[in-house]
Amino acid sequence: MTTRCVWRRYRFSAHTWLSxxxxxxxxxxxxxxxxxxxxxxxxxxxARPFLGSAVLLLVPLLVRASYAIQEDxxxxxxxxxxxAFFTLLRVLVSEGDPxxxxxxxxxxxxxxxxxxxxxxxxxxxxxxxxxxxxLERFQSRYPKxxxxxxxxxxxxxxxxxxxxxSLLKSAxxxxxxxxxxxxxxxxARRWAMGQAGTAALLPWLLLAVYGVFQPVLLDSxxxxxxxxxxxxxxxxxxxxxxxxxxxxxxxx
Amino acid sequence: METRSFLLxxxxxRFRRRLWDRxxxxxxxxxxxxGGFELRYACGxxxxxxxxxxxxxxxxxxxxxxxxGSDFPPHLRDALGVVEALYKEGHPVRSVLGQLSDLLMRExxxxxxxxxxxxxxxxxxATLFLFLPPALLLxxxxxxxxxxxx
Numbered sequence: 001m002t003t004r005c006v007w008r009r010y011r012f013s014a015h016t017w018l019s020x021x022x023x024x025x026x027x028x029x030x031x032x033x034x035x036x037x038x039x040x041x042x043x044x045x046x047a048r049p050f051l052g053s054a055v056l057l058l059v060p061l062l063v064r065a066s067y068a069i070q071e072d073x074x075x076x077x078x079x080x081x082x083x084a085f086f087t088l089l090r091v092l093v094s095e096g097d098p099x100x101x102x103x104x105x106x107x108x109x110x111x112x113x114x115x116x117x118x119x120x121x122x123x124x125x126x127x128x129x130x131x132x133x134x135l136e137r138f139q140s141r142y143p144k145x146x147x148x149x150x151x152x153x154x155x156x157x158x159x160x161x162x163x164x165x166s167l168l169k170s171a172x173x174x175x176x177x178x179x180x181x182x183x184x185x186x187x188a189r190r191w192a193m194g195q196a197g198t199a200a201l202l203p204w205l206l207l208a209v210y211g212v213f214q215p216v217l218l219d220s221x222x223x224x225x226x227x228x229x230x231x232x233x234x235x236x237x238x239x240x241x242x243x244x245x246x247x248x249x250x251x252x
Numbered sequence: 253m254e255t256r257s258f259l260l261x262x263x264x265x266r267f268r269r270r271l272w273d274r275x276x277x278x279x280x281x282x283x284x285x286x287g288g289f290e291l292r293y294a295c296g297x298x299x300x301x302x303x304x305x306x307x308x309x310x311x312x313x314x315x316x317x318x319x320x321g322s323d324f325p326p327h328l329r330d331a332l333g334v335v336e337a338l339y340k341e342g343h344p345v346r347s348v349l350g351q352l353s354d355l356l357m358r359e360x361x362x363x364x365x366x367x368x369x370x371x372x373x374x375x376x377x378a379t380l381f382l383f384l385p386p387a388l389l390l391x392x393x394x395x396x397x398x399x400x401x402x
Contacts, residue, residue: 241378
């Protein structure tokens with residue numbers, strides 16, 4: 001990547017969002033529909049078009065957050081299921097199977113997310129693509145996973161006549177250690193994010209309790225100019241807080 | 253230098269990432285050495301094989317970079333320095349690399365433990381700091397506005 005295009009690596013750039021449209025049309029359609037419906041409802045129900053526009057402006061942030069969560073989730077599923085794949089691959093290679101043959105065999109036979117996704121990428125082999133092209137495609141789909149990179153590295157090492165079995169042993173050891181660490185970190189993270197979610201929802205619930213038991217109080221609050229501004233400020237502060245917590249809770 | 257040591261304190265995310273990258277590199281180099289290759293060639297291969305990943309992350313491409321411990325705590329720096337000295341004196345480093353990998357792994361496990369144990373406290377403080385003001389705003393603003401009318 002040239003220096004001129006460094007901005008493309010910035011995760012929140014418009015390019016990053018727009019480049020996702022091709023890959024995730026369905027998600028984009030769902031989010032667009034929800035955004036329009038949500039902003040329309042907020043604008044009509046509260047009789048304040050300003051709030052509807054604010055909701056519409058927040059949608060790109062929510063879309064980006066949903067991508068991050070989805071990527072995190074699918075990446076961890078792939079990573080967790082990769083150990084079984086590599087163990088089986090190691091057994092076959094140590095039995096004397098050539099790496100490409102063992103790779104196809106395990107990818108087609110094993111029923112785990114990693115093997116299934118790899119199998120989908122390897123299907124291009126039957127359409128005339130080379131094995132390395134198939135694996136590069138697999139890597140471009142899941143660029144973050146260490147396990148994905150191990151497969152590519154193994155294939156490259158095999159192509160150059162380098163030792164594959166010792167690499168496979170290292171891969172198994174490291175994947176096991178990485179999985180254990182990730183599981184521990186994820187457990188702690190889940191608990192902490194649950195705590196943060198409760199802290200974020202509680203004031204809104206209490207505000208709703210005001211609405212039920214003291215509707216006059218809430219009506220008078222809502223009908224002043226400061227009311228909607230307070231709500232918007234609280235909501236934006238909570239969103240920013242959620243983002244900070246998400247960053248703090250990341251292990252890598 | 254001060255900024256660097258602040259950024260790479262053992263509880264920082266960047267330290268954990270660098271530590272894991274170094275573990276990956278040491279294990280891969282060890283695998284190449286098991287296959288009978290020389291360390292310099294193994295590092296070169298690592299750089300070539302992982303060209304794309306090495307651009308994104310801090311994967312070493314030379315023996316000097318592999319044994320560079322400037323970003324790590326003193327005990328790891330010392331261990332890397334010893335292995336580097338052995339390599340420069342011409343000793344075989346294959347078995348030493350295995351022990352180095354074990355040491356780095358233990359450091360990683362300690363980092364995971366520390367992360368899991370301190371996360372609750374760190375996020376608890378951050379949650380209080382970040383979520384208490386909006387909560388107070390939502391709960392007290394209607395009351396304050398109502399009181400200000402009387």
